[in-house]
Amino acid sequence: MLDRRFDDLQAPDDFPLAILAKAPLLGRVKTRLIPYLGEQDAAQLHEQLLRQTLVVALKATSAERIVLWTALDHAHPLFLELAEHHGIALLPQPEGDLGLRIHHALLSMPGPGLVIGSDCPVLSPALLSHCWGALQNADGVFLPAQDGGYALVGTHHSNIRLFENIDWGTEHVMSQTRQRAQELDWDIVCPAEVWDVDRPEDVERWVLSCKEPPNGYA
Structure with a gap:
């Protein structure tokens, strides 16, 4: 479970952070919630989840170290607004499954870095910073999700084998990833377990966890 003591930690330094996000096109995002x-x-x-994720990211590291990797519509007004307002970089996600896209984002970094999605509302600046610190003494860092996936991955040097033969979108993702890491003889650390917003009960949980209800969910 998420350890609240991370809320008291301070970021040690800036670090590369990639955010993978789809444009908010009708019928193309959060399809399980439609x-x-x-x-x-x-x-x-x-x-709203993407905006919240970016706010958290900007409190953990500098805008110059953040890349928003876009999908569906690379020139969507939301992406352009976020880039202009916050000074973050935009790059298009390549074609391929989620593993290939994560690998590409990690491979594009000049050194170690972290990759996150945009649907985990319990990420905090302190938790991101803690994951960055944990990566310094491991080959990889992950934040497993309660649904069997993961909300964050960080590596020193990405290896495509870490992301091959994974049943993306299922409850087997993290367990299969652990197997790949073992095959690579990687030492991985998992500082906390988190949850993301994919099911109706997750929406309700998110609303209840917010100090102020998100727009439209009061």
């Missing part, structure tokens, strides 16, 4: 929320609200939820 039967519950509808296309419009699902897209709005996706946008």
Whole structure:
């Protein structure tokens, strides 16, 4: 589970951070929530989660070290707004499965770095910084998610084998990734378990966890 003591930690220094995000297109994001929320609200939820993720990221590291890797519509107004307002870089995600896209983001960094998605509302600046610190003494760092996936991965030098033969989108992702790491003889650390917003109960959990209800969810 998430350890609240991370909230008291301070960032030791700036670090490279990649955020993978889709444009908030109707019917193309948060598809598992569309039967519950509808296309419009699902897209709005996706946008709000991305904005929150970026706010957290900017408190953990400098804008110059953040790259927002875009998908679906690389020139979407939301992406352009975030880049202009915050001074972050935009790069298009390549074609391929999630593993290939994560690998590409890690490979594009000049050295060690972290990759996150945009749907984990319990990420905090302190937790990101803690993961960066933990990576200094390990080959890889992960934040396993309660649904069997993971919300963060960090490596010193990415190896595509870490992301091959993974059943993306299933409860087997983290366990299969552990197997790949073992095959590579990698030492990995997992500082905390987190949760993301994919199911109706996750939306309710997110709303309850917010100090102020997200727009449209009061």
